[in-house]
Amino acid sequence: MTVYLLQMLFDLAALIVGFGIAGLIRHGMLVFDATALQSLLPIFLVISSYAGAYSYEGVVSREGIHRVLTALAIAFAFYALVRFAIKEAPTLSRTYIFAGIGVAAVLLVVQRLLLIRFIRFRLGARFMKLLLVIDDQPIPVPDGFDVIDIADYGVTPDVNDPRVLDQISNLLLGADRVVVSSAVERRESWSLYLKGIGCNGELLVPELHSIGQLHASDGSSLVGIPVSTGPLDIRSRILKRAFDLCLTVPAIIALTPLLLIIAFAVKVSSPGPILFRQVRMGRGNRLFHVYKFRSMRTEATDDAGSRSASRDDNRITAVGRFIRKTSMDELPQLFNVLEGDMSLVGPRPHALGSLAGDELFWRIDQRYWQRHAIKPGITGLAQVRGFRGATDHRNDLMQRLQADLEYVSNWSLVGDVTILLRTFLVVVHKNAY
Template sequence: MNTFAHDFRNAVVVHFRSKPSKEVVRLRLITILVLMDIVSIQLVFIAVSLLFVGTPILHGLGFAGGAIIPIFLICAFMVRAYSGPEILKPSASIGGVLLALLISATVLGLVIFSLGVGPHVSRVGVALTFALSAVLMSIIHYFHAKYTNRALGGSLYSIIELHDGALLGADSDPAMDANFFFDPVCPSPASFDRLGHVIGRADRVIVHCATQRRAAWADVLQGMNVHAEFMAKEWSDIRPLGIGEHNGSRTVVVARGPLNLHDRIIKRGFDVAFSSVALVLLAPVLLVATIAIKLDTPGPVFFIQPRIGRQNQLFRLIKFRSMRQDCCDKAGAQSTSRQDQRVTRIGNFIRRTSIDELPQLINILKGDMSVVGPRPHAVSSTAEDRLFWDIDNRYWHRHACRPGLTGLAQIQGLRGATGCVKDLIDRVEADLQYLQSWSFWNDIRIVFQTFKVICHTNSF
């Protein structure tokens, strides 16, 4: 090995091996969090046992304490409470562990019922331990997420950019200039050794190189056990998703549905079950609203309006009529405003309480809508006198799945009239975020959080 190669190798070892990789740090932090959750649950059970010794509250608490740990861990890993960005964000970390606790409590209740030991287990004792565990674990997850952010520098993964014949940015690390230590066209064992020390600890490698050198780099990187990508600015306008193949030729994937068949079956099954049960339970509310609307002003009970649905196809959305019959705007060109004179007395109440949206449960049962998804808009909806799709061309992307009765935008407070361009852009951002990170448990979380915003200041 020549002097340059030897000096470079030593410099790289010092540069990249002076601290543990992010993968190691992530695993340590996740392990610590799992152990702290286990200890927290056990400490709460012990504390309750000591505080209420000799009382009926302790009946069956030992059985519950022994069963809850494995149940909780299974549920926590199912809802991904210890993976991805959840461990970086305090709110997401707390939400994940609380959801896992809620599911654990449900499963434990079913176990107690199925074993026939219900009369011997104190409901108050179990409920108290779960409540105290939720408080303690929320505090732990909050501070753990804060510490994790600092330990990982705000990012879960380490990214290395290699520049081969490409200009380095002003803030780039000179060690990333591949011209000095590796030639993919004529590699050698020594140069592979140097490359391995540079990218061996990376979660993601991005290569900047000329088009004609990509094949050589691809051949090299496929044997390096890393996730590698090419910087391809020529494709930036179409935002490709991957590489495919057709008749022996390569294709560029530019679009794919957000859900696979398995996920679509789960989501549709939940939609049918939820809407069926909700229609039965809410039948008295629907009946009272129907009578009140009919007695308040002349006209039909329901307002049916064309809305943009999945795959940008129109469907007929059903709502309770909240405006005078002669003022109904089926095109949706004029957004409802506060103190809108078109809204009836009953209409004002059902809009503020979101009762006017309940007939959309029928749309969900029919398959036009889903319980959770981007809210459907009228065809002539505008913000600052501009049609929605003229403001942001990503608007059409939000229709890759069925529109929802509620959604991520709604629980974030992004509802009501679109008075300005920013209102629309914020909603599109939230809708696209929902599509990119869909999971069944996220839908459940959104449904529960919707109850907090049913009566919202922007509901008018």
């Protein structure tokens, strides 16, 4: 990610320097048209991001040059059209604008060619973290790969044990590409697991190599069958995180008086801590602690979450019943978002003991783990569709799971904004108790 952010800064610098040189050409001195730069830079950055100029292919190959020049051309056309539409076109210095665009284009090409060369000859395999996972099927380790033999850690992928999945996820944390060499009977488990952690995951299937020659996209000699890709690329992750922080920080500041009032009410209503912390499954099937205002009597708290709250639940305090009904018990999760464990929008994180009827959630449908390929959210598509409250029946879980998988597959920033707006309509809900 650091390289992508640096490339973004280099591109912006190329535009600024390009227009500075254009000022020398037009006016004989280093001057900048602030209006032109303030308009062009954000347009260029947005279009470049959506064009994939800050992705693996966009940084390590000449395809990135094509993408960034296309973005520059579109940004310039849009900028000129807007200036014409608001009747500022006569004030444009054609020499300055065209010189600025031309010099910036040259600088973009030059600095990207230099970066490609630097990555290929200096960073090499270190640019991407390549990881080979050995699960009882040893093979020679190719150059550029780190290797983990999970037998050394005493674990085996078990999709029925969330704590094992958490342990394996932490072993694989930070890998850009994961290739697994396992026995045939465990390939299905690994496939389910890799889909859940949201990485570029592959399974080695040696018998397929006799059918035809396979090639890895990163040029390595180790080639597997792709079974998973991360649902969000670098651009999408940056946009989603920036969106979260831009809303969360002001929200925490604005809601501080309300948070203090609720905290005081919880404290005086019954003995015990103000916050309830519970282990839940997060992104990549890694465990984290979710924060909520305590709404139940301390001695009746269900840490595993195996018993859903009911309408006449005697565990809930008087204050707890009100804050649960209005969803205000969820407000401390804004700090989960600030810490990066959660997002404002995403699949709701579930407790490890959550039951649909008398079965654990993940035993209902093994696609359950795939919902964790993205950060969990304070609200989500399932919640705005009304799928919340107790899960007394198998179908209660299936409705939520289907909505969560739909969200993961079709994520967009516009979708997040829509879900947040729709959330305000269901804050008070008949199933919230």
